[in-house]
Amino acid sequence: MWPQHVQWNELRFGVEIEFIGGRPAELELLPGWVMALDEEQIDDAGEPSGSELQTPPLAWAERDQLRVMLARLREQGARMNWSCGLHVHVGIEPWGEAMILPLVEAALACQDALQALLRTSKERLFYCPPVTEAVRDAYLRSPRRESLCRTGRPQSHRCGINAAAWYDNGTVEIRYANGTLADDEIMRVVELCLRFAAAVGEGRRLPATPGELAAALGAVPDGYPPPIPVPRWYRERLWLEDALLPIVEGMIGRLLPRGELHHALPVEDGILVAIEQGGGNLYSYVLKPPADCWQIVRQADKPAGS
Template identity: 55%
Template sequence: MKEMEPLLVDWKELRFGVEIEFVGGNPQQVELWPGWIMAHDERQIDGDGAESGSELKPPPIKWEDREQIREMLMRLRATGAEANWNCGLHVHVGLEPWGEESIPRFIEAALLYQEVVRSLLDSSEARLPFCPPVTQEMRDRFISEPGSAALYRKGRPQSHRCGINLAAWYDIGTVEIRYANGSLDYDEVINTVEFCLRFVAAIGAGQQLPCDPRRMAIALGAPVGGYPPPIPAPQWYRERIWLENALVPILTPLARSLVQDGEILYILPRPDGILVAIEDANGDLSKHLVQLPSAGWEAVRLLQE
């Protein structure tokens, strides 16, 4: 692949989107700004462990359109929605000015700066499994065989979405920055958007940045603080994740016998067994009820939910 030439682009002219996860409220009753989407199938986990809320996102917009975000957050909060420890704030920034030739440059930037970005945005412990790091192995795969497959990172709970997710280029022409904690506060959301826009513009222009969170923000002209603060997960949720992590290696052979190349996304107890959610190579999810009789684990039935 031809190496990209640095290109200076005004960060305010970059198109972006922001995925706003929340719990509670009444997503069905929120009046949407034209072009905005309420992804009702994107549910979060509330304080009782139930699926709740949704994910709100705009069409591709520019900085001058940011008041749409303020208005939609007001409408969302008016229904009682809130952000908790399970929610994230994902910013997509369009790479159209640079194109596919920019992907190697952004991979190198991810390897160099991803921990700095994570630190500046103060990702909570509960959010980290949803934004794993880009690796040198992924870079090497991409150099030898460019394409989206090289940017997939296997591993629960979401196989292809790194904290700096460049696989998004092949889906919707963006880089997705996933490190921010969830928030429905306009200032926190817009500070995050501004940082992401400035960061992407700087990488596209070939700018070298400090490997220190505060100094990076200053160098970019981005806010030094005011990002969504981390929210501690409750003890029951942390214990659930510990138990899942212990069970995944045991249940993986069964999962792969049920779903070719299946990957376990989550495990939940049920009164009549254990629910195992398995994602196939295409990203399709199926849920299976399994039990542990004296002879070992066995699948009881496929759940239709």
């Protein structure tokens, strides 16, 4: 039932910790923890190196589990770069589905302030676009998961305040935080997200500036994971994708119905275009653009990410 008062530290939460390096397949996991080995992060040389450590639903009193697992990651040589993020899921079961529209309204009012508090890097904004009035209107017309997802390229389907997660696992997902393996930074992010969800659940109107938002929530105004510098070559890769999108959209639809561009990058014999077609599977094609029209050189040996 919404609204109702629930103490922020009585809410359960989960954290998804993206990182590169280390030996993730060998990491000893606490009960209920999961290691995803097929994520999309890349190392400093542009090579695939992505893994994501996922907590089970935790109570605030169980947060020391995070310290234990973070220490194990660091001991293995895991580290952060610009391609890593930190996502916090907050359980909203005390309010149920009635919490969804208030979350959308709160996002419209103060998502920029929350993003500014968490210092989201410019390059990570691609993975956490804002909730829009169009999203709210779509949900009012048809209250279901799909109405809460942004249309467009696959990386942009989930908003920075992702209320669609309620339909997946009973949570709201806050996606703004930069990647980190520092215990205290992660704890501050988790506490901020818990306090935010509790305030929305209570029906409070939240301010739209970072400092005022932190004060209203009783959260610290700083000490969150800082943005990590992005190398020039990676920014150029993003620019290439943006430039190619209007050119290859039609071909993508012919190759894979309902497919969407996931990423593009130059390879020795052309331009590799990775297309997502539902379910998280990526299918890669190498294309070459002659003077008159694009030519398909080859399909990759197997679907990437499948």
